Amino acid sequence: MQKRKKVWNKKRSPAVTVIAWGIVVLFLIRLYQVFDPLMGNPIFRNGINGRLLEAGRLTPLGNALLSSAVYLILSVAGIVVLIGFLRMQRWSWVVLMAWTGLSLMITLINYFYSRPNYLVMASNTIIALALNQADVQRIFKIRTDQSEPIR
């Protein structure tokens, strides 16, 4: 038998996989949020057949389209971050952490105003804690040494 060739691969840690799955869950939630407002207004069947703005304010149709557009942008951004993350790019860690922080803050504010979204909260919590793991930070070159995160 031929001697096995030893090739060192930059391996993903389990935490990275957990985070990637978290992003996928959030992506699916956002995707649902893209289509949900459009289902309420039968846009797929009838097309855009009404005014989007009236007296400088968004109509329900305009509101639905804007929400969908925002969630679509977020979903696409999520995919870009996911790709960067799986390729273990430093920028993706920074973007994901900032995003998770912002999302957690909004979720917490909503929670305290009695509009809880526990699924998003749980996904973000898992992502945040996983991103904070020392080995994940080392993989993404956020931390060079155990005790010294890069500024």
Next chain:
Amino acid sequence: MSPSADRPTIAATATDLDILRRFEPVVCFTQGEQFFPTDVDRYVAEASLWAHYPDGRDELLVKQGELTLEKLVQPRPAAFGTVHYLRFIEPLSLSESAQVLADQGRLRRILKNDFHPGVGRLARGGLLPRVVDALFTLSFLARGRVPAASAAAAEIDYFHMRAHEDKFVYYGRAVRQNGWRVLQYWFFSCYDSWRSGFSGVNDHEADWEMISLYLYEEQGRLIPEWLAYAAHDFHGDELRRRWDDTGQVDFVDGHPVVYSGAGSHASYYRPGEYQAEVTLDLPSWLSWLKTFNQVLDEFWTGPLGQPSINPFRIPFVDYARGDGLRIGAGQAKAWSPQVIDESTPWIGQYRGLWGLFARDPISGENAPAGPMYNRDGSPRGSWYDPLGFAGLDKVPPPSDALRILKKNCSEIKKEQRQLEALIPAKAAELDALGMKWKGLEGHPHLAKEYTRLGKEIGVLAADVRNLRRAHSENAVILQSLTERLERLKHGVQDDPRAHITNLNMPVTTRRMRFDRLAESWAAVSLSVLLFGIVALVLLAPGYMGAGLGIILTLFVVLESILRSAFIQTIGLVTALLALISAVILLIHFWFWIGIGLLLVVAVFLMFQRLRELT
């Protein structure tokens, strides 16, 4: 060549004064320093003596102008809890305060003795230390403090003292302990103006600072080996540097150089600016806060892997630039030394404070006691145990090290010889017992004897095992000691910094991304935050929680960008938010989380067991 060949030496029979003079330090102050080491005689002549009684009364015992060192040490029986103290600056009226502050400005302009802080203290720390700093500043409203104009009055009085006689004094003490000859240089200043002059932690009348040198005797000569510079309340190994550690210690013609902190007079080895972190001494009824913080910190730094945060430490800058007046050998100003010991009356017999007792419960603003005593009158560790003060109580002088090490080796060798004789005898005894025990098997009437022998064998086997372990451990220790012995015989010294865990170095003046902007922001940020909160309360009280969250986040993000710490900050903030979310989820879904965990454990165990089958 001996490692000590290039060091200055002096005959061991020289007088204490001569020895002190041979190694006296060169002290370099920072431009802007107002108070230099002076003599206590003139200070006492300018001061009054007071007593503070437990019922809160203060009594003038000796008026200003009438006090001498002889009067200071007169016995004064008093009730428990009485504090005797000197007062260098008498209480000032409002108009007198305004006058001295104006005079102080004029004096500084004439002397051109201005201090420029450079990158401001507040810009060096983040938002959290700034909040703690603000609380600390506000705490002065509740605590006792030295009045604001006192520093100005002291500066003017000291200027007149210098104008009369420009004299720079150290009080030298030479003492023998454990084979070492310890030289202590005590410096007395009329005032510590760290807070008022250099935005530091505290001000107090009178200041005692000290450095120690540790010498050993070899062939009738005294050779310096270690130095220990006192800085704030630190003690132990971290204070100590070896004489040949030239990367850490500067010398001028064989005299060690001390860089003195501006206002604080703390002593440093390297010139520069030190980020001094002062730990708040919380009152005992608040000690639970520290325990709570420790538990949180363990979780924060352990499982969450975050850098430690101690909210009870306030960052301050101690400026020890060494760009001001220099005193010592070969400098513009020379020392006037005075030798002291326990028999010096004002050293041993005056246990009171050397300046104003400001009634500060955490003592920062109260004047210190003399070299021999703590503020509460108890003996000062650095006086009665100068070796322990620098962590040298476990380190023999180099001249004794070889002898002690040889003795250690020979003791271990002796023990090894004893073990080598004992182990075979015990092992043979164990073999014999084992054979006897085996011979009893299959004879039911010998069951009792069999059990007894079994127990005896167990005890003996444990003995043999322990002896063999001791022999093995001794062999390793002996090898290590022998290697060290060989190194010492060949004059190879240990790493001079091996005993130091955290080397205290000046901070590099890291330029901020937007220098001016960062400084201005640091100065106004806390006030802007409070204005924002007030606006929120008045204009949108219904959105208090959300508004506060958004304002704080904006502040933190802006702060982190200015401090080039964006990545670290978002990591920290997100971790905090995740913790809060985790607690919320746990409260709402503890049952399902428990079920989920059980399922995960079950699946994991099943996977493990099934793998064993394949």
